[in-house]
Amino acid sequence: MSFGDIAGLWLATGLTLFLFSFLYRDNPFYKLGEHLYLGVTIGYMLVKLVYETWIPKVWNAENYALVIPPVIIGFLLLTRFVPKVSWLSRWSFAFIIGYGSGLAIPATFTSIILKQAEATTRPLVTVPTAAEQKALEAAEKTLADTRAARGNEAPETRAAEKAALSARRSGTYSWVRAYADVTTIILFLGVFSVLFYFFFSIEHKGPVRIFSRVGVLFLMIYFGASYGYTVMGRFALLYDRLLDVRKASGGDAWFATPIILVLMIGVLVWRHRTGKASEEPSH
Amino acid sequence: MRALALLLLLQAPLWAQLPEGFEVYDTPGDEGSSALAVWKALPKETADASYVVWRAPAKDGPWEEVARFPQTAGWKSDAPQHFGTGSGNKGWHWASIPALAEPGKPPVAMWVKLGVEGAGGAAESAPAEVTPVPNWWAWNKLNVFLFVVAFTCVTFWLISRARRDPNLFIRRIPGLDAMEEAIGRATEMGKPILYLNGLNAMDSISTIASTCILGQVAKRVAAYDTTISVPCFDPVVMGVSQEVMREGFIAAGRPDSYRSDAAFFVTSDQFGYVAAVDGIMIREKPAACFYLGYYYAESLLLAETGATTGAIQIAGTDSVTQLPFFIATCDYTLIGEELYAASAYLSREPIQLGSLIAQDWGKLFLLAMILLGTVVGSAAVVFRAPALLFLKDLFATYS
Amino acid sequence: MTTLKRTVPLGIALVAGLVLILQGFVPHPVSGKVLTWTQSWVVIIAGVSILLGVGSLVQAHATKIHRQSRGWFYSAVTLGTFGLTALGFFHPKGIEPGGPLDWSYQYVMNEMSATMFSILGFFIASAAFRAFRARSVEATLLLVAAVIIMLGQVPVGAYLPGVPQVATWVLEVPTTAAKRAIILGVALGSIATALRIIFGIERAYLGGSE
Secondary structure, eight states: OOHHHHHHHHHHHHHHHHHHGGGTOOOHHHHHHHHHHHHHHHHHHHHHHIIIIIIIIIITOSOHHHHHHHHHHHHHHGGGGSGGGGGGHHHHHHHHHHHHHHHHHHHHIIIIIIHHHHHHOOOSOOOOOHHHHHHHHHHHHHHHHHHHHHOSSSHHHHHHHHHHHHHHHHHTTOHHHHHHHHHHHHHHHHHHHHHHHTOSSSOOOHHHHHHHHHHHHHHHHHHHHHHHHHHHHHHHHHHHHHHHHHHTTSGGGTTHHHHHHHHHHHHHHHHHHHTOGGGSOOO | OHHHHHHHHHHHHHHTOOOSOOEEEEOTTSSSOEEEEEEEOOSSOOSSSEEEEEEESSTTOOOEEEEEEETTOOBGGGOHHHHTTOGGGTTEEEEEEEOSSOTTSOOOOEEEEEEEEETTEEEEOOOEEEOOOOOSOOGGGHHHHHHHHHHHHHHHHHHHHHHHOOOOOOOOOHHHHHHHHHHHHHHHHTOOEEEEEESSOTTSHHHHHHHHHHHHHHHHHHHHTOOEEEEESSHHHHHHHHHHHHHHHHHTTOGGGOOGGGEEEOOSSHHHHHHHHHHHHHHHOOSEEEEEEEOOTHHHHHHHHHHHTTOEEEEEEOOTTTHHHHHHHOSEEEETTHHHHHHHHHHOOHHHHHHHHHHHHHHHHHHHHHHHHHHHHHHHHHTTOGGGGGGHHHHOOOO | OHIIIIIHHHHHHHHHHHHHHHHTTOOSHHHHHHHHHHHHHHHHHHHHHHHHHHHHHHHHHHHHHHHTOTTHHHHHHHHHHHHHHHHGGGSTTTTSTTSHHHHHIIIIIHHHHHHHHHTHHHHHHHHHHHHOOOOSHHHHHHHHHHHHHHHHHSGGGGGSTTHHHHHHHHHHTHHHHHHHHHHHHHHHHHHHHHHHHHTTSOOGGGOOOO
16 A cells, blocks of 8 residues: 555544444534535635636636636626625526426426326226137137146146146135236225325315325335335444554554544543533534 | 238238328427427237338438337327327327427428338338427416416405505414513513524525515514524525514614624525534524524434523424424424415515415315316216326426 | 626526427427537536636635634645645546546445435334324334335245235335326426416515515
């Protein structure tokens, strides 16, 4: 590892431990980490924008006529520093807000409303189609024929039995079909009741109250399930991060983790003893 | 030998028979990038025989193959984006032919011919001429356009009705009623209110809605003479926040109490922002934290820190993935569209309430259409009447 | 003056909004060009707007340092690291790998982002302990759904009869239904809000009347 890498590793490990110290309480290490982080992000963002937007899209633009309007709109924003003319920034706000609103309307409609409505509009009951019924008849006939020709125990008969069973599932109103239909109905009820809950101009009284309460129950299941779904992923993130900190505790990292940790704890204990820590708010 | 030749002669036309109704036309509602060819299915079609479509810049070639598929594929009914879901599509094939002109360049005419190739021989149709041109209107998005127009009209009509009769009923939204309480509590405690606009830029509708709510909050903050702090993720959002707060303070009759540094820029780095805002929370211990707008994974980092400081927390987001975390950590959460209703609800102005009721009408229309579609769809299945399925076209999305 | 301060911005929002709505229905290449232009405009405006952010930040921290108010030292840290990072612009390698900016991205921003993100591992547990107390039917439902899904995700869950199936069902049916309804409502709400903005019904962003 080069000196730059070792320095980087020490900095990274130190800052990581500084940020983790937030879990204990606010302290000078967290404050230092936080403010340093802030400064670096803004400096980095500024330079990145210069390299990725200003130089290629403005300075080296193919057609300056197309670049001048946004640059003017952008600089109008800077009038906010001059209170007398700061109202000019509203022109830029108006453009950005108008642009966002206009863009959202057709896009939201096609990509969300129609798609979701289409997905919800499903037949609540399904019955076997003519083709499925025909297939069932054919399968039953094959089974009967095979049975007559080969007897009950032959492997061909077993295969035909299997085929007839699956044809019966789709060719009659079976439990499988009923389960699928119930699922569709619950889905439909869920969408309806939750949307009903959101009505603003209807008082939640009587039947409306009951129906929208069903909606609330659906919402609660969603919130719980969605929370539960995320938990493991978040634990994995934490685990990975702690592994990184452990990696930085070896000799090749010049024992960054233990040294920084001992120094931090020492300072925190000293501050606690001398009463300086009480100046800081705790959680 | 003669007999064999006769047999071949008799068979060849059977295999290489050309379909009827071959027609080529410009694709409607496109940017001029393609043309469509349609033809009627042959009476006898097999998977081993193919349809082939060629295009050429002139009537006599050079010909270039642009489509080839088995006779049992390429049905008009598979392409509702061009032909809808009508029953007239049955028994018709189609193919899309890319235009010769580059996108954005002037249209160029081209010649298209259809061929049939099978084990028994091949045949080609006479070439047909077509010029793919850019169109000015996407007819396949007519349903969207009509809805947007109707929704706008209904909104304006409801607004004018609300002006005439301002006594509109709007159900209680506890989270919004709690905002007032929270502001009052902040005043009593002499502590600030923290207001976050979410992590999207100013062109996002969630952020726009959030700044509108900030305007209403600022009015109350001014009236109660308490302090508010708005750390921003985006410089433009900061500017707009300053403007809406100024408006709020002026409306409350206290323009002198307005301080432009109440809204300030933090950083546009997701976790840098979180680190800084969490720091602000534990140091300033706000009496109330409002999180309104669009949030990502940081939602829980913010709201859980806020919860440990003992602040009253009110969140509102349309970010469906982050709602559960706000529900778990906040006292009140505005779910989804309640975020968009909030500013109208808090303002109590008839114009705003009118447009809020329009939102309900939109929902009612949508529910009615879904219900109708479901009932008709179920009936179509039970009574085996596929003709009823034309309703599907209403919800079709062809983008 | 009111014209310049109110009417002009209202007009700008109206025109920008209507042009972009119509753009969605016009397949002609001209419409595509309008979209590409406006999108690149927004990028450039955002590029310039950072100056507004940096100005606000420097002003705030410089004032703190100047007044020697509480925590002014940390403000100096922010301004110092900001200046130092921004100086990286003059390095011949710029933001390319091997340059100082890439170094600070790799060892500061990336690491600190990952650390803040990982704190979610603690918070997701602490928030759950506080929130998931079965105090009502709703809260119980929340808890039960969360537990089932969590069990469905861990290896142990696979040994419990029925759990993986129930977890899948919960995710596919009631969860999908609620999510779909929320999304539909949000979509309508955002269209209503967008219309309010375009037609100037909501104009708080235009600030004070004077």
